[in-house]
Amino acid sequence: MDTIGFICERTHPVFWPVAERLAARGFDVVFFDPGERVTHAEIGDLAALVNETVRPESFAALHYADRVGVPTWNGFVPTTALSCRLVAFNALEAVGCRIPAITFEKPAGDSVARERYSWTGQPTLGGPGDFYQERVRTDPIDYKYYAVDDGRETHVRVLTTRSKLTGQTDLVSEGDVDITLAAQVRELLDRFEARALGVDFVRGEDGFYAVDVDPAPSFTGTGMERRIADSVASLTTIGA
Known part of the structure; x- marks a missing residue:
């Protein structure tokens, strides 16, 4: 067995x-x-x-x-590489995603502070971080894309949740899959030869931005x- x-x-x-x-x-x-x-x-x-x-x-x-x-x-490579946030953002850009501007000095305006590695801390507003990103969202919602390769095809589902930055992450609803974003998530999965990934997007005034990658997503609420x-x-x- x-x-x-x-x-x-x-x-x-x-x-x-x-x-x-x-x-x-x-x-x-x-x-x-x-x-x-x-x-x-x-x-x-x-x-x-x-x-x-x-x-x-x-x-x-x-x-x-x-x-x-x-x-x-x-595997080891997709899990470790995509757990390093700067590597993950570079990979997201490589598959066509837009990401918020990154700086290594805390800017004067509204920004999101991030740690270099996803296991060392969650993003925060206004706090200290290893690097900072422009806050581009127009609503307090994360669009969480989940992708699973079953060996024959890749399945994608979207959940909309309250942003981590609000201190609440309760499920809001199942979202509609955006074809362009889904294609980018599939491309990221293929490039890293992964079987499953999660990518968080936020909506800005000029469209969607990718703000996080999870190489070991929980899939809670996806069905x-x-x-x-x-x-x-x-x-x-x-x-x-």
Whole structure:
């Protein structure tokens, strides 16, 4: 029986149902605590490794899995590269996204302070940061694009949520997919050979700007459990 490992909380509202779907298809599923080291022996026994968290412990596990040929969702390169915000913004520009202007000195006007790495802190208004971006939004809404490659095609869904900058991130509604933005997200996924990504957009006076990339999205509220299960299964000999 093929075993699939999840670096994820066992009670996760999306990945626990995904694991149940995979178990119903004949896979054995094990969960690893996101804060604990996954041993080389544990990784070597897997048919595939799924990561849902951006943490140094996850990076080490993904790096070893890639090195010994255990298929990963996502791999070491997309997870680490897109967790570095300046690298992620460069990649977004390369696929045609507009991003807010970046400065390394705090500007006098309204700006968003950001940390270099996505695991070290959330964006803030008016606070200190490693770098700063122009605040371009015209409403307090994030347009969160989620993409999943199931081995045959890439599926995209959009959720609109209150901006992290408001201190609230409750779900507002499912949004309409913008064809141009969806194509850019698919291109980003393809360039990094990723299986899943999340990209946050905001609306400015002259259109949409990309403001964040998540290489290990939670997919909460998307209803994409079956797509994710298909994607994970396709990494293995059973699901191929």
